[in-house]
Amino acid sequence: MMRKIIITGVKGGTGKSLISFLLLRELVNTKRVLFxxxxxxxxVTRLLGILHLDDIFNNDYNxxxxxxxxxxxxxxxxxxxxxLQEFPKAYMDLVEDKDIIMIDSSNITNPVLSLEAKLSPQSELDLILVTTPQSISLKRTIDTLLSFKTIYPIAPSQKLVVLNMTKEEVQELQNDIPFVKIPFIKELFLKGISAESCEYPSxxxxxRDILYILDLTKILGDNNGNKRVY
Structure with missing residues (x-):
């Protein structure tokens, strides 16, 4: 069964797209991915050099x-x-030979999410919600995670919270929700995201913790079929 990964959040500025970019970079080593x-x-599109920021602000792309x-x-x-009318054809032309679908969405209510779910209803879904550790943002994230089945037509097989830019220790989340912490890095916060800024070991x-929790390390192998060990 094809795997689908939705990476989203309840607010902007959480570093969601950096996480999407790094996950994509890992997965494409051995798997065919539709992003x-x-x-x-x-x-992510800009990091890959596909579109310029001016094209996006001017809405000058199809x-x-x-x-x-x-x-x-x-x-x-x-x-x-x-x-929305153009999307189904572009999607169906590409999805058939893919192993994984990745979706980076600014919010959980984007109408493309529901449309895409109808186009691939049999996919196994992993949901990643990215947030910062402030109590209000964290509460909204957990509330969204727990009510996701009322928003999206497919129930996720696995759900994960990513606490980004974390300065303090977080020991657990309510309802035993699995989570991964990403530390606050001042240089990255000040300089912003670029392809060169994505090499911090932490x-x-x-x-790699995200891949492990979502059980994605099992499907990652090298070109000879050997499993990669993290």
């Missing part, structure tokens, strides 16, 4: 796709009615 970029500023080796990208951003270790 749907629903982030408001298409951060629903098209970009494919290189193991990854295909559909950049949508803020979807208007025209893009962040990469947290990305």
């Amino acid at each position: 749907i970029d629903l982030d408001n500023t298409l951060t 629903v098209s796709s970009w494919t290189y080796k193991n990854v295909s990208i559909i950049p949508l951003g803020v979807a208007n009615q025209g893009k 962040i990469l270790a947290s990305i």
Whole structure:
């Protein structure tokens, strides 16, 4: 069964797209991935050099796709009615030969999420909600996680909270929700995200923790079929 990973949150500025980018970078080493970029500023698409920020702000792009080796990208951003109508064809042209669908969405109510769910109802779903550790943001995130089945038509097989930019120790979340902590790094916070800024060992270790918790390390192997060990 095809795996689907939705990475989203309840507020902006959580570093969600950096996490999406690093997970994508790991997965495409050995798996064929369809990446749907629903982030408001298409951060992953820009990191990959597919679109310029001016194109996004001017809404000067169509629903098209970009494919290189193991990854295909559909950049949508803020979807208007025209893009919603174009999406199904672009999606169906690419999804059939993929192992994993990844969706980076600025919010959980993006209409493309429900549309995509109807196009691939049999996928096994992993849900990652990214937040910062402030109590209000964390509460909204957990409330969303617990009520997800009322928002999205497919129940997730696995749910995970990522606490990004964490300065203090968090021991557990309510309802025993699994979580991964990513430490606060001042240099990254000040400089912003770039392809060169994604090499901090502590962040990469947290990305591998995410893969392990979601049981994705079992499907990652090298080109000879050997399993990669983290």
